Amino acid sequence: MDTLSMKAMLADYGAETLKGIHNYIPDKEPRAYLYNLLAEYPNRGGKGFRPGLCIAACKAFGGKQDDASNSAVCLELLHNAFLIHDDVEDESFFRRNKPTLHQSTNTAIAINVGDAMQVLGLYPLFKNREVLGDKVAMQIFMEVQHMVTESVEGQAMELGWRKDNTANLMEADYLRMILKKTCWYTCIHPIRIGAIIGTKGRVNPEKFDRLGYFMGTSFQIQDDVLNLIADEEKYGKEIGGDILEGKRTLMLIHLMATCKPEELRTISKFLSLPIRQRKNADALEILELMHTYGSITHAKNTAQYLAGAALKEFYTIFSRLPDSEDKSLIENIIIYMIDREY
Amino acid sequence: MAAKKPNEQKKSSGSRKLADDILKGIKNEEILSSAQKVINSAVNVLEEEIAAGILAAKKIEKKVLDVDNIRSDPDDLMNRIRRDTHEAVDLFLDAITALTNKVNNLTESENAKAEKAEAAIVKPSPALTLLETEQPLQPGQSENFTFTLFEDSEKAAKISFQKTSLFGPNGQSINGRALKITPLNLTLKPKEEREVNVKLSLPKNAQPGTYNALITDSENALVKVVLNVVVIP
Incomplete structure (x- = not known):
């Protein structure tokens, strides 16, 4: 399977999931500042990793796509809710080549739409009972409960670092934050949920933890690298925006641990300013320092090592399953994470 | 492949x-x-x-759910018990009804031990674990189950498992040799948690029907595991 086929499969699963999302949106007022926005936001697209991993894992383990569709809808709704709230918290300007929702409406409306998306995500979990039975449906409910808990804890860690202007972070701190904020909900739980559905609850979901963790961390580090060096149009977000936002990336942590004391003071001073008072020129200077001290290369290497570890986990777990397009899809998502340009 | x-x-x-x-x-x-x-x-x-x-x-x-408090009051436990545990209790009772004299003797002996123990000290209510397959099995198929034991007292506990045959409809049974428990004997240290595996290997001549088997600890009436399996042609 090549990258194009992988993207086509993800697009198919994404389109089906999007259709499912629209089925769950109430056709009633208030439309202008709630349901219309709620319906439009997921149309912005995205890579579709979460529903893709969930459906592919389900099918690779012998399940049917329809069995996983409610869970995929829930995952995608929660993901979109996280994005809307994340953009408010980060004061971001662009998301998927469009102004962020709070920029195009206002902060209050965006938060409310995000809240509505979270609540809407509960109903497909309830409907799972009809398709999967009480036991598996409840198991998936608890998977989602854990997923959301971990994600908000990870977000709290990162927001706390920014608020306190924490400057003494170690790589293990970063790995922990990414595990909690990103990995559980981007990779670990989508795969776990898919496998639970595919096996009708007969798989030990913990066996996918390392695979999803290595995949998710590799993906996030790569995403952070691309934020600094990618083509802005392809990437869909402002380049270098993470530095302006003061995001504690692996590159920033590496830089702060290796640069000279006077440079560290300059960086700390920059990070202590409110976001809107930070200057682009200063952010570019920090980017230059990241190049000088090899922070970006270090992050790229780390992402590569973790992707390799993810591949090894994948082969260990999935090699006993019959070959299928869905099994190849998961393998190719891992490979894509290493090779992608945006 | x-x-x-x-x-x-x-x-x-x-x-x-x-x-x-x-x-x-x-x-x-x-x-x-x-x-x-x-x-x-x-x-x-x-x-x-x-x-x-x-x-x-x-x-x-x-x-x-204050487990210790609830365990000391069995009526309260029954009020709070979850639906799936109700099902487990029903199955357990069905299994007991269907068991042969061998099992009756076993349960009587276990009850006698429990009653003696109650006279000396208030014991927690029996913990019941239900093992079942999501899908029916065919003759000749195998299935692995696991359950976890936790020693919540301050004393070590020796566990020696014993098992019954699998009892099905119309007096049919499958010999207990079809069940392999690993480990069969173990010692749980205070606050220790151990996983126990049960492998069911259905004989090729197993007759269709719903079968139940009981796994108990010969030393401790609190450990009761019911295994439920549906065999289809």
Whole structure:
């Protein structure tokens, strides 16, 4: 399977999931500042990793796509809710080549739409009972409960670092934050949920933890690298925006641990300013320092090592399953994470 | 392994080559140690977080459902018992009804022990575990089950499992040899948790029907495990 086929499969699963999302949106007022926005936001697209991993894992383990569709809808709704709230918290300007929702409406409306998306995500979990039975449906409910808990804890860690202007972070701190904020909900739980559905609850979901963790961390580090060096149009977000936002990336942590004391003071001073008072020129200077001290290369290497570890986990777990397009899809998502340009 | 079409094989081998290159790159000795360091550090973080999550969940369970308090009041326990446990109790009762004299003798002996124990000390209510397959099995098929034992007292406990045959409809039974318990004997230290595996290997001549077997600890009436399996032609 090549990258194009992988993207086509993800697009198919994404389109089906999007259709499912629209089925769950109430056709009633208030439309202008709630349901219309709620319906439009997921149309912005995205890579579709979460529903893709969930459906592919389900099918690779012998399940049917329809069995996983409610869970995929829930995952995608929660993901979109996280994005809307994340953009408010980060004061971001662009998301998927469009102004962020709070920029195009206002902060209050965006938060409310995000809240509505979270609540809407509960109903497909309830409907799972009809398709999967009480036991598996409840198991998936608890998977989602854990997923959301971990994600908000990870977000709290990162927001706390920014608020306190924490400057003494170690790589293990970063790995922990990414595990909690990103990995559980981007990779670990989508795969776990898919496998639970595919096996009708007969798989030990913990066996996918390392695979999803290595995949998710590799993906996030790569995403952070691309934020600094990618083509802005392809990437869909402002380049270098993470530095302006003061995001504690692996590159920033590496830089702060290796640069000279006077440079560290300059960086700390920059990070202590409110976001809107930070200057682009200063952010570019920090980017230059990241190049000088090899922070970006270090992050790229780390992402590569973790992707390799993810591949090894994948082969260990999935090699006993019959070959299928869905099994190849998961393998190719891992490979894509290493090779992608945006 | 399912057979693949030639073009799929070609595409797949391309992906595999890239994957091999990545893994080979990591095996390069110069970077192996850095890779190992990163992966070890990552794994440590994951294991710590999983352990912290389990601990936090147990604390919440303790707050939401005060197990010790409830166990001391069996009526309260019955009021709070969950639906799936009701089902388990029903199945347990069905199983008991269907069991032969051998099982009756066993349960009577267990009850006698429990009554004696109650006279001396207030014991927690029996814990019942239900093992069942999601799907029916066919004759000749195998299935693995696991359950966990936790010693919540301050004393070590010796466990020696005993099992019955699997009892089905119309007096049919499957010999207990079809069940393999691992470990069969164990000692649980205070606060220790151990996983026990039960492998069911249905004989090829097993008759269709719903079967139940009872697994107990010969030393402790609190351990009762009911195994329920549906055999289809």
